[in-house]
Amino acid sequence: MALVIYYVLFGITVLFALGVLFNRNTVRSAICLVGVMAALAVNYLIMRQEFVAFIQIVVYTGAIMVLFLFVIMLLNLREPEVMPWYLRKARFWGGALSLVFFFTLALAVQVWTVSGVTPGAIENEAFIKESGTPEVILLSTLMITKYVAPFILTSILLLVAVIGAIVMAKRYDEDGQEIISEEEVS
């Protein structure tokens, strides 16, 4: 039963993801992305990760997607232009290559014999029951023990991204130079 729900949910997630890709209208794509994020949150819920699911909804569906929509609406949206011939060709070859890639992967998955795979949900539930600690504590413990290096690195990465964005977005005068005083340069 749990597996059926799983596959239905995965199907919905993939459908939304395809919607992001194939919608010509940018706003609709963004809305589909909201759907992907929400479906992922439900996936987390099924895996008994209530906290992560909650964060997923608040941060991604709530904050980030709203920002996305803001940016899209602020930009001047025009109808997509007719693609030049070389891009259409690129589309064909890209599609063909993706198909080849897909079949390679499918072959690899097919040869790989599925055995002894337990869905994450069952493992997680057993783990949580066994340890008897709230999920948030488990999560935070993992973050400062097993995954401490990624945790630190993420914070630095975000800092870099923010500073990089600011440096790139500085304002300039007509010559493309920001006006700075001479003594600052020397």
Add this chain to the structure above:
Amino acid sequence: MANVLLILPELTIFLAAILVFKCLILGLSVLHVWRVAFAGSLLGLGACLITLGMTGEPFHPGIYRVDLFSQLMKTVIAAALVLVLVLSDSPPVMRRDAWRELPFFLLLSSAGLMMMTSATELITLYLALELSAFPVYALIVLHRDRRMGSEGATKYMLQGMVASAVTLYGMSFIFGLSGTTYLSEIAAALPELGSQPLFWVGLLLLLAGFLFKLALFPFHFWAPDTYFSSPHPVATFIATVSKVAAIAVLCRMVAVAGWNEASIDGETLRIVLIVLAVAAMTLGNLAALVQKDFKRLLGYSAIAHAGYIVVALQAFSSLGHTAIVFYTIGYLAMTWICFMVACEVGRNRDTVPVSALAGLWQRSPMLALCLLIGIFGLTGLPPTVGFIGKWFLFSAALEDGQFLLVLIAALNSAVAVYYYMRVLRVAYLLEPAKEDTGILAPSPLVVTGAMVACLVVLWMGVAPNYFWEIAAEAIVALGATY
């Protein structure tokens, strides 16, 4: 406390970056900011040397490994960072307002690269990869010619993003199969994993991000374009420092997957690597033949050199790995010399066509001599490290019985002689163009850096045993882990 000592190099570089950031906020002048960054990078190099003999794990076991291999690679990265910073003192090809940010981003990117060499956990590895890439994306945009900068950055960033997405995709396969992101646990499960094709597909996808940094064949498109359109010091950084970390990660991943007796299917990985190496060498060398821009030419030569390195990587042997580490050190010095000349000649130029080198021996005999040594090294002529390094690389493949591959590689090196010598011909035999006859006078610091780099190139070429022994010890340390 001992743990803090283990991550001293990364810590020093991070602290230097934060200090530089503070200086930026305080509005110090370009020169002061640069001095702080330079001092920080020197301290970082010192910290690397201090930790050179240490072994241990500063964080949770299995996540981050400090051993001779990682520390040697970090030392090389730190030394290269110092050399790049020497060239980054207010370069006119960058926007004036970005001069002060340049050292900050270089420091942060190097810290990411250093963490890449030590990371033994997939998520850490991925985040370090991104940390090393983000600052460089931002730096390319800061070219004084906005269109050129945007073009180069867009090309580099889009392809870099795709490559790292592919890496993440590969990691998801490996995680799905093994249920762990720790390399040690993956290595332990290898006898079982190795028989599953999906694992090898995953591993290849994972390697994509690092092959991208190395500019190997199917991921090479960015190299010539990015070298061409990024500011010269930034191009130097991409061409030297970031290659070292990519090579370190490739060595580590291959050591995990390929050295293991249990991995029978490692042969498939080897075949793929051979095909990529042949394609990269051939394409890089043939395309370089017709290049008119010096930096673009170096870009194609980098693709060819990535091929040479993979020739030794596919041997799956400690000999091959030692040859790679040895060659990496020499390659870094040679490439830096060539880019240093490009930086000096192109001080006020957005691009450095080969013709701009005309009459270099009249304009600056020192630069001309450096160019000679660097180009001889890249060509692979004795007495430089280029010759002996290639010798080691190819003999590792020969040891493995790959005669055909080595023959192709040797033929490729012969083709390469033509375009390298063309550069020297322009620099030594032609008269300088009318508009640039001025004497070029590099700053004393640049001269010192050039002397050190030339010395390394010649020293490693004449007496390789010292460096070879260190490289061999480092590889023993790497092999002992898995």
